[in-house]
Amino acid sequence: MIKDLQDALDLIGRESVPGKLKIEKKLKDLPIQDQERVAAMIRAADSLAKFWQGSRLQAVRAWLLLRVSDWLPFRTISFDPPINAKMILEGWVNELGNMTEATVRQQLRDKVTGRSTLLALAVAQNNSERQAWRPSAFTDPNDHAKNQDQPKFRYLVHAMRPTTWLGNTAAKDTAAAVAYNKKHLDAYISIDSGNNMDLNSAALYLQNPQVIEAELLSCSVIDENHRKLYENFSFGLILGCPSENICSAGTTDNATNNSQARGSRLALEPTPLHRLMEVDDFLNILLGSYQTPLPSPEKLLEQTSPTMHNEVLVLGSSGSNRVSVKGILIKVTSKGLLWQSFMDIDARYGLRSLMRSCAAELNVPIVPVHDDDPDCPASSFHFRQWLDMSIGA
Helix, strand or coil: CCHHHHHHHHHHHHHCHHHHHHHHHHHHCCCHHHHHHHHHHHHHHHHHCCCCCHHHHHHHHHHHHHHHHCCCCCCCCCCCCCCCHHHHHHHHHHHHHCCCHHHHHHHHHHHHHCHHHHHHHHHHHCCHHHHHHCHHHCCCHHHHHCCCCCCCCEEEEEECCCCEEEEECCCHHHHHHHHHHHHHHHHHEEECCCCEEEECHHHHHHHCHHHHHHCEEEEEEEECCECCCHHHCCEEEEEECCHHHEEEEECCCCCCCCCCCCHHHHCCCCCHHHHHHHHHHHHHHHHHHHCCCCCCHHHHHHHCCCCCCCEEEEECEECCEECEEEEEEEEECCCCEEEHHHHHHHHHHCHHHHHHHHHHHHCCCEEEEECCCCCCCEEEEEHHHHHHCCCCC
């Protein structure tokens, strides 16, 4: 490692060892000539501020390395700074010129320990854009359930599949995650003859609805003109969500990695320090989501095609703000007939019993939502007939 980079890393390490390791890993992945480019970039500040000496100069270089390292994604093979990097660097140096050494070190400490990320998250969670997502902007499922004529409605829905693939138990590189899942989710785990591990996710969520508080949830906003859910799923949870928990929203699937910083994912990391680095990365990704311009629910629906679903990223809990289940949604035709795809899942996984028990425990309704999708043929069962059947039928 080039000495100027190592000196800056050592100073960062005195504030946060995980912070140092994170940047060090990025730098070590670079060829030596690109490491020298990074070092030259932080040294370039020396000529712009010759009055910086000794400990202040070292603090400034560490401060600059923290910022420049944001231009280095993990597992990169080259250093590719933005085209206006020189102008950005000069701006940073001008900013630093107005700071005392104590302020430089405090900002360095805040950034490397994650405090600045958490402060920025707090600001983003309470910005004016999120006020349009307050719970009162959505329909009370109890009102909808009482009126089967399908009035106007608007829901935030987490669509569900019956099972979720968790990996192959024979894969050596995921052994720690497999062990973690078996330990914590054993009652909901099934393993087939090919060693594929599945999580019975619908049963987990319906029997333990509080688990959504520990998730980063991919959801959709639907209304009477926009009824599509992810992959045309036939059922899901209607959520009550504080506006502070809305991360981002868009008209396309963002392919978000919802598993980062989960226990099973962290179990793959070799040391506690590496787990801290994973959590730090998650917080920065989360902040990026929160800082993306957020359309209102009305604007999101206006921009969503009736034949497509939108995606809303929801944080299950943030401090005292927690997402809750307000209802259970099931797709039906305009004649009230359940989709055949839903009936097939129900026959295999016993959804009726799970849904009725969950609804009774939470005192929430099971709400049929009309969707005459040509790719989802109707069964012969009417929603009300199905719901009122005895559990063992």
